[in-house]
Amino acid sequence: MADIDGLRDLYGLLGVRPDATEDEIKKAYRARARELHPDTNPGDAPAEAKFKEVTLAYEVLRDPERRARYDRYGPEGVFGSQAPGGGGFGFEGGIGDIFEAFFGQMSGGGGGRRRGPAAGADAEVRLGLEFTEAVFGCRKELSVRLPVTCDSCAGRGTAPGTEAVTCADCQGAGELRRVRQSLLGQVVTSVACSRCGGVGQTIPHPCSECRGEGRRIEERTFTVEVPAGVEDGSTLRLADRGAAGQRGGPTGSLFVHLVVAADPRFERQGDNLHTTLTVGLAQAALGTETMVECLDGSVPMVVAPGTPHGFVERIRGSGVPHLRGRGRGDLFVHVLVETPADLTPAQDELLRQFAALRGEQVSPPGSGGDGVFSRLRSAFG
Numbered sequence: 001m002a003d004i005d006g007l008r009d010l011y012g013l014l015g016v017r018p019d020a021t022e023d024e025i026k027k028a029y030r031a032r033a034r035e036l037h038p039d040t041n042p043g044d045a046p047a048e049a050k051f052k053e054v055t056l057a058y059e060v061l062r063d064p065e066r067r068a069r070y071d072r073y074g075p076e077g078v079f080g081s082q083a084p085g086g087g088g089f090g091f092e093g094g095i096g097d098i099f100e101a102f103f104g105q106m107s108g109g110g111g112g113r114r115r116g117p118a119a120g121a122d123a124e125v126r127l128g129l130e131f132t133e134a135v136f137g138c139r140k141e142l143s144v145r146l147p148v149t150c151d152s153c154a155g156r157g158t159a160p161g162t163e164a165v166t167c168a169d170c171q172g173a174g175e176l177r178r179v180r181q182s183l184l185g186q187v188v189t190s191v192a193c194s195r196c197g198g199v200g201q202t203i204p205h206p207c208s209e210c211r212g213e214g215r216r217i218e219e220r221t222f223t224v225e226v227p228a229g230v231e232d233g234s235t236l237r238l239a240d241r242g243a244a245g246q247r248g249g250p251t252g253s254l255f256v257h258l259v260v261a262a263d264p265r266f267e268r269q270g271d272n273l274h275t276t277l278t279v280g281l282a283q284a285a286l287g288t289e290t291m292v293e294c295l296d297g298s299v300p301m302v303v304a305p306g307t308p309h310g311f312v313e314r315i316r317g318s319g320v321p322h323l324r325g326r327g328r329g330d331l332f333v334h335v336l337v338e339t340p341a342d343l344t345p346a347q348d349e350l351l352r353q354f355a356a357l358r359g360e361q362v363s364p365p366g367s368g369g370d371g372v373f374s375r376l377r378s379a380f381g
Contacts, residue, residue, distance in 0.1 A: 011057075013032075014054060033051065036048075066078050117247045120147060120245040122254070124254075125257070127142060130260075134230050136321065137228035137229070137321075139226070148220065150207060157207055157210060157214035157247040158203055162203075164247075165202055166201060167196035167202050168202075169194075169195040170195070173193070174192065175198065176191055177189065212247075214246055214247035214248055226258070231260065235255050235258070236255070239253050266295070272329040272330050273319045273331045274334065275332070276333070277303075278337075279303055279337060281337060284306070287302070287303055288303045295318070299318065308337070309336060311335040312333065314333075315331040
């Protein structure tokens, strides 16, 4: 009899009642699968085992015939060899064998393995950019130290005048097969050949430079084309710039993570830029024309009479070029009205005359704001 203690309560594994509908079972399985999936729990063997049990429970309960047999005879009715009426299956092994019998070679991982030299690994690197380099695009030199194809043997891994030979263990197949008995009968699984590493060939006389790897570590410099409009945190994928594969295997990709320096003049929001323009009190009240600094020069801007503090002027087409498509974003200019704090006696007098004409109450000269509330605070302080 199989070791099926973990599969005694298939409904409990999914967290549903025995009278659950097909939709309820499906919904419960999706929730449990998301929780226990190996991608969510990398390296967690107990979670992976539980994921297999939950998946197997779902496969049984979603099938009306299997579910009926389980409801009548229990787990032995679908996994064991002693089910009444001969409904069970002869089986010896653990949950991995059961899972493999239901889903073929999914758990073994050998069925979809690529024969031949393994591809090189992908690599990652950070590249610093100035703000304007990210906005307008640029060409940057980048140096990386990665495995590259060995020049001495052209990636074959063999010494000059020698060749690789067919692996004696797998006969060139790159994999070894084994037959196991499962609840569905004989199951054939495949594993990579440990002698040749799945390549199908061995090297009796390896290259002295790379020792049979077909690659060696070197630092190489190349030019990266940075498109206009990239943002901080963007990633460029450069195909065939990663690590070279062993013994002629495909080269991986290089992922370049962009780090863009801030610009004290501008704040970027998408493809739009924001900046500030400080004007005097009289300029805001009477209006003026001034120059506003943009990324690629300066443009004139009219400050209309009576412009309030915080007013935002939009200058179209002076922002960041669109990464995909034509055109550019806009520049938003936030107007800051500066209130003078160091008035000369003449300026003070003129402002008092202006306040009198407008009927505005101001503090008397030399009071320093010593009004009614200030005197009250002094009296009770």
